[in-house]
Amino acid sequence: MADESPLIRSLRAAVAAAPGDVPLRLHFAELLLAEGRNDEAVAEAAVALQHAPGDAAARALMVRAMGLPTAEHPAPAPDGPAPAPTTPAPDGPAPAPKASSFDWDAAEQQVQDLVGPRFLEDPQAADGDGTAGDAAAWDVDAPGAVRLADVGGMEEVKDRLEAAFLAPMRNPELRRLYGKSLRGGLLLYGPPGCGKTFIARAVAGELGASFLTVSLSDVLDMWIGASEKNIHDIFETARRQAPCVVFLDELDALGAKRSRTHHSGLRNVVNQLLTELDGIASGAGNEGVFVLAATNVPWDVDIALRRPGRLDRTLLVLPPDATAREAILRYHLRERPIEAVDLGKLVKATEDFSGADLAHVCETAAEAALLDSARSGSVRLITTKDLLGAAKQIKPSTEPWFAAARNVAMFANEGGLYDDLLAHLKRKRKL
Known part of the structure; x- marks a missing residue:
């Protein structure tokens, strides 16, 4: 102001x-x-x-x-208000009576004791929350319990993961028969906030592998040669912990096109990453090391990283489908005071919303109900109206991504790299 x-x-x-x-x-x-x-x-x-x-x-x-x-200024005693004085007090008229204090403890108990349907229909099996935390550099997570079954909906993504990546890894006899090495690279791409990290953790769970997350902040160092050493140390750690999934988060930052990179340090990071992906430095190769990477802008990734034997397989991770949206909404509403929420209407109103957008919808609706409760002095539950109002206010964060990706799919689809994206845009009539 x-x-x-x-x-x-x-x-x-x-x-x-x-x-x-x-x-x-x-x-x-x-x-x-x-x-x-x-x-x-x-x-x-x-x-x-x-x-x-x-x-x-x-x-x-x-x-x-x-x-x-x-x-310091309490309300009148419980047995009734004090009688009004017949004459003004010496220092002026008595102040006007105020509303009673909002009893937070009573409100919490009131919410805990609520009886009644939280949703209009019986809950269906909910799959996961679409979110996952990142591990620190060189801090390898033990094989986790997260599996693809914990990913809500997204059946097409699961089927493609199974066919292109997981099935060969699960069948060692067939792998030996066909000379398939126990190593592989997969690039997940798509709009931000759609669960690429969660899917990577689920893949590690399916393989029974440890999980090691790597981001740009884990690698870059101000000293000459230190960034390249960090890359080497990360892959050496993964080889010692094999089977291990190395997850390269925001690959466009770690492996940006060298033709556009003016800083020699960043070019050297890409060169070292290429060396480690090939397994040349270790001598023993990358047997048992599975490399997964995620990016929102695959067209900014150095083309050498996507050559055969490196990150040669790609998978488009789209915004959650209807089944996944229901699972994510249930997860974010599971501990909030809600009443008779019509998930069917909410799922229809949130098409193209990312998992992060859906979390924001629930947060915004809860904030509105909380503010009303604080102002009125009585608890008001979160309703379908609150959630639909929040969904109407919030625009899908995926829209700008699809606007940029559309041009790439139409005019820069060399070798059919983005055929799956092109097919999706045609289905959605965005071409």
Whole structure:
């Protein structure tokens, strides 16, 4: 706002940059309250409580911002209000009575004891949440319990994974018969937030392999030659831990086209990555090391990384289908106070939404219900209307990606690299 002080403007920008920083948000709310901007302070306190439901400071600030009684200024005694004085008090007229304090403990118990249908239909089997955490560099995760069955929907992706990657790895006799080496590379590409990392973890679970995540921050180093050594050490770790899945996250950053890279250090990283993928440096090769990579922009990846014997197989990971969207929505609503939510309507309203978009829809609907509850002083459950309203406000984050990918599929599809993307765009009539 034009009349805001520089401090308020700076704090507003800081809160926007770090939405999960509860102490910073509460400090911002205190300043808003000091300037008499109570409604804005209530909104900030509500968001803080969403991130930290048990935060006593956030609750106290919410009470003060709403003008409710506090410990220093209690409400009238339970046995009834004090009689109005017949004459004004010496220091002026008595203040107007205030609303009763919002009882958070009672509200929590009220929500816990709710009885009634959470959804309009019986819950179906839900598959996974579409999300997964990243491992630190050289911190190899033991074989996990996540399997492809835990990935909601996406049957076409699972079938292609099975045929192109998993079946040869599961059948050692056939592999020996046909001279197939126990190594392989697969590039997952598609819009952001659609579960590529989760699928990579599921592949590791199917293979019974350890899992090692690598990103640009794990590799780059300011010292000459250190970045290349980091790449080598990562692959040496994977060879020692074989069978092991090495997951190269954001491959377009790690393996950008060398023709467009002006920094010699980044070009050397790509060269070292090519050497490790070939297994030349180790002498024993990459037997038992499975390389998976993910990128949102495969057209920015160095073409040498996609040659035979390296990341020579690609798989398009599209936004969740209807079955996957239902599973993801159930996951994000599983611990929230909801009532008679019509998942069928919500699934139809969220076509082309990524997994991250669906999580944002649930978060936005919960925030609206929480704010209403704080302002009214009574708990209001999240309804279908809240969720549909949130879905209407939020635009699918996949749309800009498809706009860019459309040009690539139409005019830069050398060797049929993007035939699957072209087929999807034709099905969706986006060509």
